[in-house]
Amino acid sequence: MTTTRARPALPLTDLAACCRPPRGRVLDHAQAQRLAGALKALAEPNRLRLVSLIASNAADGATCACDLIEPLGLSQPTVSHHLKVLTDAGLLTREQRGKWAYYSLVPGALAAVAAAITPAGLPD
Numbered sequence: 432m433t434t435t436r437a438r439p440a441l442p443l444t445d446l447a448a449c450c451r452p453p454r455g456r457v458l459d460h461a462q463a464q465r466l467a468g469a470l471k472a473l474a475e476p477n478r479l480r481l482v483s484l485i486a487s488n489a490a491d492g493a494t495c496a497c498d499l500i501e502p503l504g505l506s507q508p509t510v511s512h513h514l515k516v517l518t519d520a521g522l523l524t525r526e527q528r529g530k531w532a533y534y535s536l537v538p539g540a541l542a543a544v545a546a547a548i549t550p551a552g553l554p555d
Contacts, residue, residue, distance in 0.1 A: 458547065465521070466547050472520035473544070477503055478513050482522065482541070485534055493526055493533035 458466065473479060484502055488494045500510050514534055517523045522540045526533045 462547070466544065469520045469522060469540070469544050472516050472522060475513070475516075477505060477509075478517055481510070481513055481517060482536070485523065486536055486541075489536060493524075493535040496532045496534065499534075 473482065480503055481499060484499055485494045488498075496507075496510065496514060499514070500507055503510060505513075511532075514523065514525070514532075518525050518534070522537055523534045524537055526535070
């Protein structure tokens with residue numbers, strides 16, 4: 432004969448901890464869509480390197496696309512594709528100067544991505 436034991440009921444304090452609403456801010460659908468686009472753009476090693484190269488030149492202003500090809504060891508069309516993805520995601524700006532395109536980080540874009548995925552109340 433098999434006996435079944437009843438599970439003990441959870442104390443009310445455990446239920447309250449389990450069922451309380453979130454305390455921090457929660458992304459709405461549109462915010463989550465924008466953040467997902469930025470994270471997708473950044474989730475590629477060559478794009479992360481591009482952002483790093485452009486950020487390292489931030490004090491000098493914009494970086495010419497021609498200066499980004501050699502450090503990555505990629506073809507010009509491939510670098511241009513990655514730059515377009517990062518620009519479309521709102522992480523870079525593009526300025527045409529004659530036949531050359533210059534890229535800069537959008538001020539605050541990376542900080543906004545970091546802030547959106549940093550739990551509230553935790554130190555940076």
